[in-house]
């Protein structure tokens with residue numbers, strides 16, 4: 656009997672973000688985690704850092720685990736699905752069992768774009784969920800949106816919600832919203848990181864040492880998000896409160912507006928949403 660509860664195909668950035676937090680939160684023991692990765696150096700790194708099992712074989716993970724996570728790039732999905740299907744056919748020919756994983760194993764895909772209409776046929780008869788998490792999951796401040804497929808039972812959905820609640824907030828959405836979710840919260844940490852970097856550069860430009868500018872930028876973004884989250888205040892109200900008549904903030908905001916700051920962010924989310932749609936084709 657296997658004791659693998661969290662098997663992941665692809666142990667890159669997001670796979671590691673999830674498993675590191677799930678181990679830290681004691682949702683899974685390291686020995687309950689198995690990750691397949693093509694790179695030997697990457698496998699050694701993951702095993703040494705987290706004490707988890709690693710393998711070069713996707714089939715080994717798929718056959719061993721209770722919950723199968725897909726954390727490969729969308730562009731690799733067809734290859735991996737074919738690999739699992741060929742192995743399943745071969746095993747079915749041999750002894751009539753389903754080979755591409757434990758028969759009841761749930762499949763959780765975090766792939767951008769790839770729709771349930773492609774995922775479900777790759778795992779016939781099995782519950783498949785799509786989840787779009789984000790990298791702040793690493794520190795328990797993630798945002799994950801879950802869209803369950805047709806065969807997912809209520810208890811399975813609860814299980815997957817509990818897993819992602821251990822790495823941050825969770826919202827359930829219809830699959831039709833997942834590309835938009837990807838454009839906003841999936842890709843969002845990239846936009847916010849650039850915002851923080853640019854604010855820091857602005858501070859340096861105005862004469863601050865970089866270390867101090869960096870601390871100010873980071874805490875200002877963090878504090879503003881915390882203030883809005885804890886009070887429920889509308890962002891426009893906070894902006895109005897900071898903006899003294901004829902003062903500094905409105906001078907800064909006027910520059911942001913004349914440089915298209917808002918529309919740049921709106922366009923960024925829209926471009927990422929459209930790219931997510933493309934990746935699913």
Ligand SMILES: NC(=O)C1=CN([C@@H]2O[C@H](COP(=O)(O)OP(=O)(O)OC[C@H]3O[C@@H](n4cnc5c(N)ncnc54)[C@H](OP(=O)(O)O)[C@@H]3O)[C@@H](O)[C@H]2O)C=CC1
Nearest residue numbers: 665666667668669670694726727728729765766767788789
């Ligand atoms: N990064 C993020 O912020 C988020 C990513 N996602 C989704 O997560 C998925 C993974 O993204 P991310 O972690 O950033 O990407 P990474 O490239 O960091 O991770 C993917 C991993 O899969 C490995 N891999 C490549 N081919 C195979 C294969 N045939 N079998 C098994 N493993 C393979 C890669 O190895 P190698 O590098 O050697 O090719 C790599 O380590 C994507 O589908 C993405 O859409 C979702 C939400 C947020």
Ligand SMILES: O=C(O)[C@@H]1CCC=N1
Nearest residue numbers: 767837840841842843
């Ligand atoms: O850039 C990407 O495609 C992935 C999906 C969301 C965040 N990173």
